[in-house]
Amino acid sequence: MAEVPQSVGEVTEENKQKAEDIKEQANSHFKKQNYAQAIELYTEAINLNPAVAAYYGNRSFAYLKTECFGYALSDATKALELDKTYIKAYYRRASANMALGKFKLALKDFGSVVKVRPTDKDAKAKYTECNKIVKRLAFERAIAVDDNALSVAVQINLDQMSIEEEYSGPKFEDGTLTLQFIKELMECYKKQGKLHRRYAYQILLDVVKLFKEQSSLVDITILDDSKFTVCGDIHGQFYDLMNIFDMNGLPSEENPYIHILAGNHESSTMNQMYGFEGEVKAKYTSQMANLFTEVFNYLPLAHLINDKVLIMHGGLFSEDGVTLDDIRKVDRNRQPPDSGIMCELLWSDPQPHPGCSPSKRGVGTQFGPDVTKSFLQKNGLQYIIRSHEVKNEGYELAHDGLCITVFSAPNYCDTMGNKGAFITLKGGDLKPKFTSYSAVPHPNVKPMAYANSLLSLLA
Structure with missing residues (x-):
């Protein structure tokens, strides 16, 4: 502190x-x-x-x-x-x-x-x-007017986006995304290739439709003998994500990974400052950058495994008595607020001493082991998993093992020297198993290459 x-x-x-x-x-x-x-x-x-x-x-x-x-x-x-x-x-x-x-x-x-x-x-x-x-x-x-009137998704006409004959990248089969397409897309990105804008738009439209149908708290069921994988922050480190898949297998119905949830970097401000918006505009269009904002606004805030393990990006709450139903009821289709349940799910961090303290980040809160224990008891949970913080081994157990941090971006931004990690668990006992790994080589592209020029202050 x-x-x-x-x-x-x-x-x-x-x-x-x-x-x-x-x-x-x-x-x-x-x-x-x-x-x-x-x-x-x-x-x-x-x-x-x-x-x-x-x-x-x-x-x-x-x-x-x-x-x-x-x-x-x-x-x-x-x-x-x-x-x-x-x-x-x-x-x-x-x-x-x-x-x-x-x-x-x-x-x-x-x-x-x-x-x-x-x-x-x-x-x-x-x-x-x-x-x-x-x-x-x-x-x-x-x-700004009513959010519904500004929906980017309803303004997009895929039929007007023709596929040029010279395009040789991954293609949908009969208008459908397949496993073969995904494998080809990964190889394309490994070579720093670019997906055709029609397919990129179609994927985003399908994703926003999927997220709209989900609650702010998504329930996940794992069978007793089934394995499930939880990753933390990836931070756009694509080659390290590919390394996770090499070590742990591709996501599938038989090898499921945690569903995508919102983090603190998915806000418009973060996207503008740290380069995501700039990269989308450079490679595609401003309209697609706005569509990404729409997608991010619908990202779920938390996931619940077998009614026993709660997963969020940041952490717990400054107010006592928050329930799982309170999380379910959060209207998340907006930019993250500066306080409240949604804010703290995205920004909070654990601290070793009891109670809550002002956040080191300037937003959210820092919560102690008593806060974690009380929240778990009130909601009938075993433990929580969160990310949001670089850890030397890629993970850390806090609050007597009741609060687990997992961070999956090794050597974060090519500067921190940390390992990454992911967690696997089975539905029967939900006991977490940790796998740590080092960063893998990647093309010589500077982290945050498309970031706002003002961030040169941090260089």
Whole structure:
């Protein structure tokens, strides 16, 4: 947790020097992308000398790298309290606010930098880009009407999308998606090929229809002797997903995987900032990017296996007494809110100590072992599975094994060095079995290659 001293007393010269030495060690770990170790060392430096803005600014940067946007925001603010001329802190705070979709607050910080450095081209470019986002969002709100009237799915006419003779990629058989098509599609993507837009649109239309028919909480039944696989975050790491299938077999009725559910990165803001929207627009059209938003809005929020194991992306709730029926009743066809059941299912994280705490991410909550135990008892559950956090071995058991994290993207964003993992279990005892694996080679494409240019702040 971000530790911010309440007051700064007299600091000895010895402690000042120790703090500087530790800060240099922290910087070394940061450069090696050992962000957790860097955070610990920056914290030590802060405890020795709480009056140095750069310590908070550096720790804020490390928190940004680990997606702890709430802590990053707090540290950047503290740095500016200590030194209002510390330009990097404005950038750090702007970055955290952008990640949380608070573009007006980010714009204010960019404006502060421009005021101090009116000839700084980089600062002016970031201010201009952020201002464009704020204006675009305001325009979209102004023209927004009833959601049903804006449905992209009903506007698409597949018959007008002809298949060119020179197209040699995967094709449907008699207008139907088959296993052979999927196998050909995987091989196509391994070679960095591109699916014809007609087939891409048809798949999306079929998927949105499927998701619309599902509840916010989907019930799954596994027979006693049947195996079931649960994966966590993939984060678009396609070649690592292919590796999972190589190790564990392709999904099928005989070898089922967890159904797709919503995560915190499926919001419009995340798609705009981290590059998914940009990639879809570059490879297809703006209309398809809007259709993806429609698909994501209908993604279920949680899955329930055999009435005993609940699976969600983030975690549990700040309010006591939430039931499975409460989750079923959530109207999810919208952008994720900043609070409530839907928000916390997408954003929350477990913590080792009892109770709930403000989230390190700036949204959602952190919930303790007592919260997990109470929720399970109230709803007759054995344990929960969630993802949302990088883990060194790809998984972690918390809260006496009642809260399991599984993260399936190894060496996340080519920087974290973590393993990925997946879970297999059988319907009879629902005992989780963990398989860890390392990242596999992939083409030389930079992570988040299509991300908004403002995210260069995080580079």
